[in-house]
Amino acid sequence: MYCLNAYQYQPPSSSSTLPLCNFLSLSLSLSLSLSMAVNSSLSLLPSTLSPKLSNSSSIPNSTHFQPKTRIPLFRHFQMTNGVFLTPVSVVSTSASAVVGVGDDLPLDYGDVFPQADPSERRRAGVVLHPTSFRGPHGIGDFGEEAFRFIDWLHEAGCSLWQVLPLVPPGRKANEEGSPYSGQDANCGNTLLISLEELVNDGLLTKEELPKPVDSDRVNYSTVADLKDPLIAKAAERLIRSEGELKSQLEDFRNDPDISSWLEDAAYFAAIDSSLNAFSWYEWPEPLKNRHLAALEDIYQSKQHFINIFIAKQFLFQRQWQKVRKYAQMKRISIMGDMPIYVGYHSADVWANKKHFLLNRNGFPLEVSGVPPDAFSETGQLWDSPLYDWKAMEKEGFSWWIRRMRRAQNIYDEFRIDHFRGLAGFWAVPSEAKVAMVGRWKAGPGKSFFDAIFRAAGKINIIAEDLLKLWESVQTKKLYHGIGAGGPDLKPYNYNLYGVITEDVIQLRKSIGAPGMAVLQFAFGSDAANPHLPHNHEPNQVVYTGTHDNDTIRGWWDVLKQEEKSNVLKYLSIAEEDDISWALAKAALSSVARTAIIPMQDILRLGSSARMNIPATQFGNWGWRIPSSRSFDSLETEAMQLREMLSMYGRL
Numbered sequence: 001m002y003c004l005n006a007y008q009y010q011p012p013s014s015s016s017t018l019p020l021c022n023f024l025s026l027s028l029s030l031s032l033s034l035s036m037a038v039n040s041s042l043s044l045l046p047s048t049l050s051p052k053l054s055n056s057s058s059i060p061n062s063t064h065f066q067p068k069t070r071i072p073l074f075r076h077f078q079m080t081n082g083v084f085l086t087p088v089s090v091v092s093t094s095a096s097a098v099v100g101v102g103d104d105l106p107l108d109y110g111d112v113f114p115q116a117d118p119s120e121r122r123r124a125g126v127v128l129h130p131t132s133f134r135g136p137h138g139i140g141d142f143g144e145e146a147f148r149f150i151d152w153l154h155e156a157g158c159s160l161w162q163v164l165p166l167v168p169p170g171r172k173a174n175e176e177g178s179p180y181s182g183q184d185a186n187c188g189n190t191l192l193i194s195l196e197e198l199v200n201d202g203l204l205t206k207e208e209l210p211k212p213v214d215s216d217r218v219n220y221s222t223v224a225d226l227k228d229p230l231i232a233k234a235a236e237r238l239i240r241s242e243g244e245l246k247s248q249l250e251d252f253r254n255d256p257d258i259s260s261w262l263e264d265a266a267y268f269a270a271i272d273s274s275l276n277a278f279s280w281y282e283w284p285e286p287l288k289n290r291h292l293a294a295l296e297d298i299y300q301s302k303q304h305f306i307n308i309f310i311a312k313q314f315l316f317q318r319q320w321q322k323v324r325k326y327a328q329m330k331r332i333s334i335m336g337d338m339p340i341y342v343g344y345h346s347a348d349v350w351a352n353k354k355h356f357l358l359n360r361n362g363f364p365l366e367v368s369g370v371p372p373d374a375f376s377e378t379g380q381l382w383d384s385p386l387y388d389w390k391a392m393e394k395e396g397f398s399w400w401i402r403r404m405r406r407a408q409n410i411y412d413e414f415r416i417d418h419f420r421g422l423a424g425f426w427a428v429p430s431e432a433k434v435a436m437v438g439r440w441k442a443g444p445g446k447s448f449f450d451a452i453f454r455a456a457g458k459i460n461i462i463a464e465d466l467l468k469l470w471e472s473v474q475t476k477k478l479y480h481g482i483g484a485g486g487p488d489l490k491p492y493n494y495n496l497y498g499v500i501t502e503d504v505i506q507l508r509k510s511i512g513a514p515g516m517a518v519l520q521f522a523f524g525s526d527a528a529n530p531h532l533p534h535n536h537e538p539n540q541v542v543y544t545g546t547h548d549n550d551t552i553r554g555w556w557d558v559l560k561q562e563e564k565s566n567v568l569k570y571l572s573i574a575e576e577d578d579i580s581w582a583l584a585k586a587a588l589s590s591v592a593r594t595a596i597i598p599m600q601d602i603l604r605l606g607s608s609a610r611m612n613i614p615a616t617q618f619g620n621w622g623w624r625i626p627s628s629r630s631f632d633s634l635e636t637e638a639m640q641l642r643e644m645l646s647m648y649g650r651l
Contacts, residue, residue: 125160128599136212142319143194156638157645162335177621186261188316203234217622235311268347270302336411341384369435376615379435413460540592554607
């Protein structure tokens with residue numbers, strides 16, 4: 001119920017009057033009912049103004065109540081007795097009153113219209129990792145192509161750019177290039193630093209730039225050999241310089257939110273560069289367990305390396321924030337991605353052992369993964385150490401708070417990959433060869449987000465809560481009231497691969513985070529499939545596919561005929577129609593407020609453009625935009641996309 005509240009007395013400015021009835025019916029029907037709670041407002045008036053209303057039993061004795069929502073409404077009016085009233089707001093309240101049908105409404109009643117809630121704006125975006133840009137040095141970066149892409153997004157009417165994690169990617173043979181096997185949860189991938197931008201900053205010369213390399217896929221070891229020495233040279237020159245840039249470096253280094261993770265990362269990298277062991281648990285005892293004297297020795301012997309490491313992180317931050325600022329100027333939000341787990345051989349685990357489930361020697365007791373799902377019959381074994389959620393909770397989730405603040409610093413919003421692990425997580429014995437032998441354990445749940453929001457404020461989070469394979473038979477809620485890291489949960493029915501249980505849904509809803517739907521998972525035989533557009537929800541992000549999916553064309557080429565028929569019928573298209581844009585249209589027409597399309601699908605590319613094949617170790621993360629498809633040549637695609645966004649209210 002709504003009422004007009006807080007009409008305040010003001011001295012009359014003229015003798016002109018308006019009929020009293022205009023002010024005794026100051027109610028506005030903002031819902032389906034004509035009954036409005038005007039009593040609290042009217043009780044502020046002298047009883048002589050309206051004996052009828054002042055004597056009404058429906059008028060509350062007290063004028064005190066708790067307003068819920070304030071909305072500026074009417075202009076000022078003058079009462080017949082010369083009292084001047086200024087309407088302040090419309091407020092929601094539980095008060096009730098009966099207003100006569102047919103009474104006059106305020107003069108500007110017809111000028112008051114509902115206002116759209118900005119948080120309910122419909123929008124669309126593209127997922128494209130910066131490594132996939134074209135560029136002269138074998139990998140995309142934060143140079144000119146990043147700005148051209150933002151311009152293209154703006155021309156196409158998009159307001160969102162999603163990137164994969166920007167952390168240093170894995171460099172082991174079985175994880176090369178994977179941003180989900182990062183070496184550090186907070187550091188940036190310095191291979192994304194633009195050499196040309198370093199020239200613009202006076203830290204390199206044009207003559208020092210390598211000859212252009214035109215490659216269709218990223219070879220991470222080759223790129224590292226090419227770029228690392230030049231970026232280090234630029235960092236060294238920055239350290240020796242004087243002026244504004246050097247001052248910014250010092251500010252970066254002394255920022256408490258930065259230094260809380262940067263120092264550990266720098267020391268870890270310095271030790272790792274000297275020992276080059278398989279993992280930190282093989283380091284000598286004093287370094288493995290961070291003895292103060294051993295760390296002081298490292299600082300003395302590796303001070304130059306540590307300073308270079310920090311300067312490189314500053315250069316990453318500087319260039320990325322320049323890109324981000326340009327995107328904000330174009331009204332484009334950047335959505336990042338946060339893997340729930342971190343790599344074992346990382347500063348995160350080495351410097352925070354008590355926050356992970358490790359044995360006395362520092363080796364994982366259990367590792368992360370998922371049970372069998374749509375991508376793997378034996379499950380996925382990720383090998384990341386599991387968090388000791390009980391220990392983290394005792395310290396108020398301080399490690400996670402630092403991580404969340406870092407994400408806020410580099411993204412406008414971000415997706416939590418494997419969000420379901422915060423409700424219940426799959427724990428696999430560290431000696432296991434396959435993930436299917438694991439078991440479910442309870443995660444931290446709502447208390448985790450309560451602590452995060454208290455410390456870091458409201459964070460724009462997207463929950464990756466994908467149900468990858470839908471069956472008509474649902475599992476019921478598996479547990480209730482189990483503490484974080486507590487007793488095992490009941491096993492899942494393996495016919496329900498990748499199932500998202502009720503606790504995951506309730507956790508997501510409790511923090512107001514949108515979930516996800518992926519159209520490539522939609523077209524089985526069940527009309528209740530949550531990925532089908534008619535089952536979407538407004539507070540949701542719909543994808544045609546994610547980085548773990550094939551491209552639409554690649555998916556279509558191997559899709560079973562039964563599912564193809566379902567797609568054709570559901571979308572009312574013919575088999576010869578453009579399936580990439582037909583599925584894009586289905587995503588954009590969804591009631592989900594956010595729709596995201598991979599760049600590969602906009603370019604109508606096949607399986608060779610796929611970014612990642614889950615449960616495989618080689619040949620992933622290397623795709624780059626073809627040299628023949630520069631952003632300057634994609635005007636037709638931009639116009640076509642903009643027309644669709646206009647049609648479905650996403651501009």
